[in-house]
Amino acid sequence: MVRRWFWIPGLGFLVLFFLLPVGAFLLQSVLDPGPTFMHFERLFEGRAFWVSLGNTFRISITVTLICAVIGFLIALRIATLQRPYANALLVLIVMTVWISLLVRNYAWMVLLGREGIISTSLVALGIFERKTSLLFNEAAVVLGMVHVLIPYMIIPTYAAVQAIDPALLRACDSLGARPAQVFSRVLLPLSLPGLATGCLLVFTLSLGFYVTPAILGGRGQTTLTMLMEIEVNEQLNWGFAAAHAAVLIAITAVLFFAYRSKFGMDRLWGQEL
Amino acid sequence: MTTSHVIELKSLSKTFGNVKAVSDISLDVADGSFTSFIGPSGSGKSTLLSMIAGFDQPTSGTIRLHGKDVSKLPSSERNIGMVFQNYALFPHLSVFENVAFPLRVRNMDARTLTSRVHEALESVGLKGFEARWPKQLSGGQQQRVALARAFVFGPEVLLMDEPLGALDKNLREHMQSEIKALQRRLAVSVIYVTHDQGEALAMSDNVVVMSDGRIQQVGAPAEVYRRPQSKFVAQFLGETNLLEYDLVSRGLSGPIGRLANGAAFVLPDNITDAASGTLSLRPEEIEFADPAESGCRHARIEETVFLGDCMRCRVDYQGLPLWVKLPATVMRSVPRVGQNVALHWNEASLVPLDD
């Protein structure tokens, strides 16, 4: 049973509270206070924008690469485990996604802080002379973000690896391939679509991250979203904030449509609908 | 009114986009009868059933149920029992609740409901299965629950959409006779859709052969099998040899035809006056005769296929390939490939076909 109106509540809500607001906000980049390109001119001429764009990209790329390499190996190992163990691990991983991001970042503050276990053990080992905070730098931000985002890499790559017909591996064995060759010639190519999904998710989520760089990062880790927050909350300059948002959305859209033209939408939902 | 009709279809059509799934079908189904719709997939039989059940709206035409126009009524108000191909048992309800469902939605009081459900389950031989879940039942048992659920509320007609398709051969034959017995006991009209011609012939009072969204022929199973009216029906129901002939003359002993291989023979009286036509000759109507007899048709065995209860032979009848089916009891000696034989058939077994 399905009726035409079934689309209306969900879509209507999203139009009213997502599409129209975002549209109206983006329009302010060229309409605040009147029709103008002033905000974009200021954006592209100012140093702060380019520096934070650089920060955003550098952090996102690092996080995505780390997640891709480690996440793929983890997914591969989980996919080769007997089903009950694999399922238990997946539940554990998915569960960490649902633990508040703020809580998980806060945990890193505790771990990496001046009185944290890493600092105190390094002092005890004689590597540091005195207790030092390991926070507010790029490594801390990358660590915190990998921690939050690696499940988004593991889940789709796991699905891809798991869908590989095990008979192919027996065929590899019978044809004399060593494990590393099986990996590079069969497993990796066949799991590329899953890996691509993971990379798209991790990279686009990284681009829009705010909480982690804001609390684990320092001056050198100011991202586009942080500039936006400041423009809105402190400078009250909506048009300028909207210009930042427009750039961010444009980048996301390019990545998304490139991905969709190559891989379609199904994997992004996790399955065909 | 002589006989009442449970269902009357009048110029019923259904189009999906540009595709005519059902075109201009008119048919009356006698009350209390077992009627099968058969045809290859895509012949429109399932669409027709969907329209009778009320899942699809006809593009044009009307459906009457006991004289009442139900074309515009939703399925829930038609009072029709339906057995689905995959049974469509509710996985979240027990066997009892599945059968009770149509009674619950009719707000029947608890006591009557319980006794009706028990009665229905008993009549399909599932007494004591009330508390089970559908997933715990075998295919045959699920089929019986579906059946009980479809008739427990006393519908005016039972529709069955390939209900035995998922069962293995032995169980299928067993269920065929059970369904037939149940239909007689309940005296309910059944409309049965299948692509299995054997099933249709075995169970029905009437068969409706369909193809391309149209009715090809309607009649009692034996009649439709023995007297097919078209090439399609002759070939779809059982196996047949199609003989194309030219009318040579209308002689004293009856019309004379000539086959493609030049052989002349007497045609049945009821052929049309067209200069040429096609005849159906069932393989089991051909017999092997003694080649020494005069005036017989000489042929040579090209291939033999042993089928257990019978043997199928492909013979070369002077350049014309024919299939012959011999019952095992008739075979005095096993025919060999290459053997010369004489063919014999009764003129009455030649059935002229439209086009």
Add this chain to the structure above:
Amino acid sequence: MNFTQPQYRSLVRGPFGWLLNACLVLAVVFLLCPIVIVTIISFSADAYLRFPPSGYSFRWYENFLSGDPSWMAASNKSFAAATLTAVVTVVLAIPTALALVRSRIRGKGWLELVMLAPLLISPMISAIALYGWIAAFGFVGTMAGLVAGHIVLALPYAILNVAISAKALDPRLEQAASSLGARNSQVFRRVTLPLLAPGIIAAGFFAFLTSFDDVIVSLFLSGREPTLQKRMWDEIRLEISPTVASASTLLIFLTIAVFLAIALVRRSSEKAS
């Protein structure tokens, strides 16, 4: 004991296997370690963040529960917002998921995109845009505004959850119900809804968590009385007392409880069918 599926055993032998195993073990430690640390430190007796703590006490839980009333006020607000979000999200997600799975209309790909978009676009942009939008209509600081923002974030995942159940629901079951005399409303109540229940319950719980764990929308839309996450955020940015750790620990166990609840629902629905 062998954890690996037989067909993969040759692959995980040797140095490559060691690498995979190391990645998996490290990942599990990496994902769990911060959570464990936060739990331990929440029982600290110290007045500041220090790991390992010099002593253990319940003082920070006491502070959270009764010492500083702003914590419980924030928790109550979060709880109310999350409950509302869960209810409304589920109500919106059910018809939308059915439409998404079942209808075959042109332009469905674009509708899907609209539904997926809140996941891809930075929540910072959605939050700021909605903030501007409802400010224009005078709703800033209201519960309705906050909940609307949370629903935008929760809806895509809720739709996905219900859609997975809807896809597994054979439309013939509804036809069967209807042929047995059930009116549309009865079909929905007696067949559709019970069969979608596992997806609906999961969607509701996840929507609850999405709202409860959100920082960014709360940053803009929670008004004068902060949500729990906003309250924690302020605390983390300003003073970092271990009260945040006790709040975090409670949040972690809330998440685990929700997961157990979902697992139980799935288990019991699988048993039935």
